[in-house]
Amino acid sequence: MENDPVADRLSAVYPELPPGERAIVRVLLDDYPFAALGSLRALAERAGVSPPTASRLFDRLGYAGFADFQAAVRDGARDRSRLLEFVTGAPGRGAPDASSPGPPGASSPGASSPAASSPGGDGAGAPEPSGLRRAAEDLRAGLDGTLASVTDPLLEASAALLAGADTVWALGGPLSELAAEYLIRQLASLRPGAHRVPGSAQARARTLLDLGGGDVVVAYDFRRYSPDTARFVEAARARGARLLLVTDAWESPLSAAAQVLIRLPREAAGPIAPLAHEIAVTELLLVATAARLAPAARLADLEALTQSL
Template identity: 60%
Template sequence: MTAVETRLGELYAELPSGERAIVRVVLDDYPFAALGSLRSLAERAGVSPPTASRLVSRLGFGSFAEFQAAVRAGAREQDRSRLREFVSQSPDTHQAAETLRSGLDGALAAVTEAVLASAAERLAKAGRVWGIGGPLSELAAEYLIRQLAGLRPGAHRVPDTPSARARTLLDLGAADLVVAYDFRRYAADTTRFVRAARERGAQLVLITDAWESPLADQAEILIRLPHEAAGPIAPLTHQVAITELLLVATSSRLDSLTRLADLDALTHALQPSGSS
């Protein structure tokens, strides 16, 4: 990570919403988003050029051109560093395991007892629960819904096509809970569905990253994984671990023994003869 990216991450939580929008655009398409004009960057973030100028000043640069020079220099050094690492180092399995373990610890620590309890309470009491994710995080959403369906009725995946999503939205209301997984690069179709669901009164539990999804201001419950937890390939392990936490906390609020026994019996009854 370059010095500019690091500084943006350090400042992010303290920034006003307009400057946060600029940071998200820059980091989502780094370094290219920072190398156009100040006006084009502001337009991509949906803010005014003076807002972009204030962020540049807050970062300690005297001008936008100076900011861009730092971005270019950092990107060049990062490329050289990656090349040196590729040429000189062999894979280190132990180091990779330690990195994954450290990231997992950071992800789990990001969920406080209060946040976990509040999210589990909503998962247990909502009329229906709807899971949605992006290109990779949809696997975590699928896992949540499959497990939750064994614990309580009314657990559903948000369908994939616009027409099916529209039919789902028709019946959504205040008793519904949407659990959205949204990580860089943030999925526009997830944003559209969740905003429409919120307009119809649905509740939202959002699981996102350090930079925060554009949906962060919509969530009643926000679970924000630290940047370090993402790692170089944003492992799915961390998202699944958070999902496991939510499921365990939710199961303690439900009396699901009879339902789980019925599920096992039905599963056995539907298996072909001779299968195990």
């Protein structure tokens, strides 16, 4: 839904909305545009709110009712993923085609160079960035925004949880589980008692048996939010475990249960799901935790054991 004006508007107003209307926006964006194309009652039921609450959202957005909103969705939505847009050369975001400028220094037969078309070398007439260059710029800008959003107080609170927990358990969704795996691999070098949440229901149940108030669960939860992650976290919270949640700008439904909430900004996006941003945040968490633990002796033991095996 890249560059879809209705989806962009929903994303922009989300932080300003009351909880019920936020729930409607989450449903719409999780299954966009299809969630918008049913009845108002069905949409409200999916979000767990009343139809009048849903109606208020569309009034707030300036539509003349839900039908007017649906018409705007039909006009503006494009049934394609960001990655499909990129590889098929969608305007302003796609991969280069035969008419796109190539890398710096390259030229097509018969084409004049940027210098030749802009006397004096002042940049006039310079080609637009290629699709790949644009993607790199978007990734850099998103990464900058992500790192800026993780403030010192957030890092300190996160490090206190990760360093002081009896045991740290981490889990994620289909892609963000890679960030959870990276966190645990590195954290296990810094302190004992760092584990991935197992995958099967039986193994998760055995894990929950021993969870308590001294334990911390780190969950990476991004749209589409994982029901499996939610079930485990809710069960762990019921047994007293604390939650460090890394999520997106639209916020996982688990946000209200988090002791520490790290919310990546809207700009952390690109043609492919931005795992780089999740890993970058994880790196910051690990550095902050290492500063609290002073793990030099443990790391030296680990290096000696590695050399002996």
